[in-house]
Amino acid sequence: MGLAEQQSGTGILSRLDPRVKLAIVVAWSIVLALAGGFPGALAGLAGSLALVLLARPEKPGAFFLRLLSINAFLVFVWLVLPFSFSMPGRRLAGLGPLVLTWEGVLLSSRLTIQALGITAGAMAVTSCSTVFQLMAAARSLGAPEKLAAMLALMTRYVMVVRDEYERLVWAMRVRGFRARASLHCLRSYANLAGMLLVRGLDRGERVHAAMVCRGYRGRFYLALDRRLSRLDAVALAALAAAVALAALADACLGPWA
Amino acid sequence: MPASEPIIRLSGLRFAYPRRPEVLRGLDLVADGETRLGLVGANGSGKTTLLSIVMGLVRPQAGTVEILGRVCRGEADFREVRPRLGFVFQDANDQLFCPTVADDIAFGPLNLGKSRAEAARIVGEVLGSLGLEGFGDRVTYDLSGGEKKLVALGTALALEPRILILDEPTTFLDERAVGRLEAIIGGLGLPVVIVSHDAAFLDRVTTSRLRMEDGRLVPVS
16 A cells, blocks of 8 residues: 555544644644643643544554554653653662662653654544645645655655565575675675665656656645635634643643642 | 648767767657657667657757757757657656646646646546546556556646657556557557567557667668
């Protein structure tokens, strides 16, 4: 399956205008990123989970697996942040020179909630659109043309490059190549990476030539022929209310609740 | 413009890639409204280079390229005439870069300043002429090789060209797909210039043949 058609969300969110979806992603990410304490972060996470429910991903299992894999960097947060060398504070536990602090654990927990909340919300909302709908929306909201074009071409060709990669790897395997920890192996992988780059460059040139042959002059015509519906208006109002609520929770309940 | 007036006229083309021997050495070629020409020649003999020069993608070191009566020297000249030449690349993946078939076919007409409604009409017509009704919303990446080739041809036809130029159109295609392509090219009534190694295919869709030899085109008996 191509990335271009990847739209796994089937819920009510998929009926929204892509511009509204972008607004939701941006606003909710900001709410979560700016949350100063647990009440705000948890409210944000709850909102994101509500978005997931509204998006109704086709395969919830795959959705949450992906959510975890995208947040793999949190492992590094937990490896570094809870300890006294990066977060001085009250001692919670210790092993020799390694001292776990309350402040460190709390900060790591809050960051985890925020990161999961932001990615869950963004993934839920964007899974209800194709990449190109979102791009057209971004373009109509004033995003630079070059950025939109890069995204479009990347989503179209990432699969082609992957196919090319697989063909090359197969061509290596049928000649007896096996991944080992050897210099020969490393050298072969370097050649593979180099070949992918060279081919990518060549392909880029051919794609550009083909576009020029069809009168391309640096402009893309992305279609977004729709007006905001009543549902979109309701969604925007709900978004505003939710943002206000989350901000209120964050401001009034303080860091501890 | 009467059919006999040349659409493409090349004279005295000379071309060499940097640090390589000359591939084109005083090449001449004329194609008009009646042309159904097959170009053959060994690998590396300069066939694709020749097509790239016709399209203005590379510039010859000597000689003139005249398209629809206009001598083309720089990008500005070629920009005007390119859409009149329907060029289909060897690898359809290079040509089809839009998410859906309809987007890709509409790309050319939109570039030419057509409205969305006009572009949509052209998309419908082109898909109809290719026997691909209902393919508009298909994702280009997921098409079969034969379908991709037909859609690539469609993106060229959407420009309403005066001539079709095909680079190795039958590579990667099975017999059925080749048969379909043949029927479509035959039915369009457009002049064609086809580079191919597929002699049987050229026999069926072209009426004359030239071979690239020592940087020039010579008739094939």
